[in-house]
Amino acid sequence: MDEKELISSAKKGDHRSFAVLFRDHYPLLVKYLMKVTLNPDTAEELAQATMAKCVEKIHLFNGNSKFSSWLISVATNLYIDHHRKKKREREWNEGEAASRKLQWHVESRNEEWTDALAALSKLTEEMRIPLILKHYYGYSYDEIGEILNIATGTAKSRVHHGLLAVRKELKVDEKSKRGLAST
Amino acid sequence: MKNQKGVSPAHEQLDKDFLETISAINNGLEKLDSIDAYTPDVKWFEQMVLNQQEIQKKKYRREFGWFFLSALLILSAVLFTLLELPQIFFILQAAAVAVTVFFSYKGVQKQVDGR
Structure with missing residues (x-):
């Protein structure tokens, strides 16, 4: 069965079709949430909550976008709600610890926790999510606006400010100024 | 340059x-x-979906139960006042019309101010 047929029978309540759809998209969903939350535990927790939400709301999926895009949209909104519910300070402390855990995961694979990842972890989710959706997943500003329920211009501005913030953390501007001054 | x-x-x-x-x-x-x-096997996903569908059914039944009870209560009250206390019934009808007109007018006013 292809994706359209699976979605069609899932809409009729077939749990097997739902299961196949979820199994096929689970790695993408968890990895997307891991990048956005920078917290492996929250990523898995939200992936399960996303699937539960999708079972409830499958009748709202109109098939205009890919199923993966719809999952990402549901997951993003759940993450934003989840984030709002937590107190700022507590979230910050947990966020620090969680990204350290992810850092340990990366380093245990003999990979380096890059400065760019450290810079991303310091961004607010308001900037991090559009930046990742735009430059890693290749979504257009219109699509990002739809996913986050914001205007296209706002999505564009958040991506731009996110990039500027990362550059500031990486001290790219200082380096390039020094480079230009030396030439 | x-x-x-x-x-x-x-x-x-x-x-x-x-x-x-x-x-x-x-x-x-x-x-x-x-x-x-780690991606669980398809059986785990099937079970998760079945559990979720069961939760939804229970939620639907509970909400429908509350809706049915509320409707029954309101209808009983309306029929009781109509048959036993007709004056109160007509006062309530008039109040309902007045409240509807008042809030509709307020809504229109807000829209006009908004422009």
């Missing part, structure tokens, strides 16, 4: 730096993609 493309060296450097920043971000994120995420 601008080059042949009409771009100043400072802007050219800025564009290059933006691309470098994006590339640095993507390289970092690719490392996260290389972490193995």
